[in-house]
Amino acid sequence: MDKDYLGGLFALEGKVALVTGASSGLGRHFAALLARAGAQVVVTARRADKLQELVGEIEAAGGRAQAVSMDVTDAASVRAAFDAAAAGAGVPDVVINNAGQTITKPLLQQTGADWDNVMDPNLKGCFLVATEAARRMVDAGKGGSIVNIASILGERVGGGVAPYTISKAGVLQATKAMALELARHGIRVNALMPGYVITDLNRDFLTSEAGDKLRMRIPSRRFCELSDLDGPLLLLASDAGAAMSGACVAVDRAHLVGGL
Numbered sequence: 001m002d003k004d005y006l007g008g009l010f011a012l013e014g015k016v017a018l019v020t021g022a023s024s025g026l027g028r029h030f031a032a033l034l035a036r037a038g039a040q041v042v043v044t045a046r047r048a049d050k051l052q053e054l055v056g057e058i059e060a061a062g063g064r065a066q067a068v069s070m071d072v073t074d075a076a077s078v079r080a081a082f083d084a085a086a087a088g089a090g091v092p093d094v095v096i097n098n099a100g101q102t103i104t105k106p107l108l109q110q111t112g113a114d115w116d117n118v119m120d121p122n123l124k125g126c127f128l129v130a131t132e133a134a135r136r137m138v139d140a141g142k143g144g145s146i147v148n149i150a151s152i153l154g155e156r157v158g159g160g161v162a163p164y165t166i167s168k169a170g171v172l173q174a175t176k177a178m179a180l181e182l183a184r185h186g187i188r189v190n191a192l193m194p195g196y197v198i199t200d201l202n203r204d205f206l207t208s209e210a211g212d213k214l215r216m217r218i219p220s221r222r223f224c225e226l227s228d229l230d231g232p233l234l235l236l237a238s239d240a241g242a243a244m245s246g247a248c249v250a251v252d253r254a255h256l257v258g259g260l
Contacts, residue, residue, distance in 0.1 A: 009240040010231075013038035017237065018085055018092040020072055020129055021099030021121075023050040025199050026149060029226045030096050030233060035063030037234055039094065042085040044070035064089075072099045072125030078132050091140040094237045095133040097126045098149040102164040115163050122167035126174060130189065134182050143186025147236045148175045150191040152252045172248050179246030188245040190236045195252025197224040220253040228253075 017034040021027040022043035035041045035058045043051045043065055051067035058065040066088045070081035085092060100122040103114045130146050137144040153161065154168035175191040182189055196214065198206055205211050206223055215223055232251050235241045250256050 010234040010238045011038050012094065012234075012238055015039045015093040016042065016085070016089045016091065017094035017096065018042040018044060018082075018133070019096040019098060020044050020070060020125070022054065023047070025201060026194070026197070026226070026229070027096070027098040028054055029229070030098060031065070032058060032061075032063075033230055033233065034094065034096070034237065035065060036061070037238070040064040040066075040089045042066045042068055042089055042092065044068045044081055044085075045099070046071050072129055073120040075128050075132075078128045082132055082136055086136065091136045091142070092133060093137075093142070093144045095129065095144070095146045096149065096233070096237070097129050097146060099125050099129075100149070100167070102161055104160045106160055107162045110162060118163040119167050119170075122164065123170045123174070126171050130174070130178055134178070134185070134187055137187055138185050143188070145237050145241070146178065146182075146187065146189045147233065148178075148189065148191045150175070150193045150248065152193050152195045152250055152256050154191075154193060154248075155250075155256060175248060176246045183245055188236075188241070190241070190244055190246065191248040192229065192232055192236060193248055193250040193252070193256075194229060195224050195250070195255040197226060197229065199226065217258060218253055218255045219258050220255075222253045224251060224253055 017039035019027050019031045022031045023045035031041050031043045048067045048069040055065040055067050068081045068084045071077040126148055148171050150171040151168040153165040154172045157165050175189050178189040229251055232249055
């Protein structure tokens, strides 16, 4: 067995990776993971000061990181962030389109403002970041990998999160449309679809009685941990997934295949 080959499949040495929504949750975890895989990481969020702690942690672990302010809903902010990334690290080879949010309330209580506050970062932001990244890659004469963070709720639905589920369904279709048009430029676009992942923000709910009822509807009877996303994310980001584009990869401990 060629251990060097296997180890190198998922390596990101010499690559620049940009992560949106990196100040907390999945984005923060992904940024640290990509740095451990060897990438120079550009971490972005609306407030760059919130990212400095993460930069310090990555650098303390021997990695390289840069914090850049970015509002994914504003095209000018996205362009400025990519300018700063290029000046500090180079044109990204890998982009993790992670920024997003949800508002939980019944459909009949959702407002137009709620819709905008979810759709703008989740879907418009995905489009603005991916297209800007692709332009930079094309201008630099190199390919790359864009990973859009979707959700299993893009394929199934849940109560109280209608705008979120609609936005994530849009992200899945956007991934395929982008993959089609960018393949000729050597740019791969794929989506990662996490199931319910235990984080500090949702741990209390997922370990509550209501959360336990939700867990029992999953065929494996288990929620995901952040570490469950590591392998799939690196597969899509690295040369290990060189032939994958337009794929929507569920990581959900069999939740999607549960019976209705």
